[in-house]
Amino acid sequence: MATFEIKTKRAMNVKGEYIDRGLSVQISSMFPNPLDEKEKVHNAFMRVYGLDLKTEGYLNNGYLEFKNI
Numbered sequence: 001m002a003t004f005e006i007k008t009k010r011a012m013n014v015k016g017e018y019i020d021r022g023l024s025v026q027i028s029s030m031f032p033n034p035l036d037e038k039e040k041v042h043n044a045f046m047r048v049y050g051l052d053l054k055t056e057g058y059l060n061n062g063y064l065e066f067k068n069i
Contacts, residue, residue: 002028002032026047
């Protein structure tokens with residue numbers, strides 16, 4: 001099981017809250033692309049920052065990047 005750091009690629013607006021580029025969370029995943037587990041990424045951003053990226057449509061490769069750590 002690998003641990004990934006997932007970061008925002010650009011600044012964005014989530015329900016009126018400005019998010020800077022580079023905001024990050026860490027998750028572990030069995031998959032080589034952790035963005036395939038959207039619910040896990042969603043839960044991590046909700047747990048750490050209280051941000052709901054799922055309803056805004058930001059849980060994809062266009063807005064997020066990842067690296068294996």
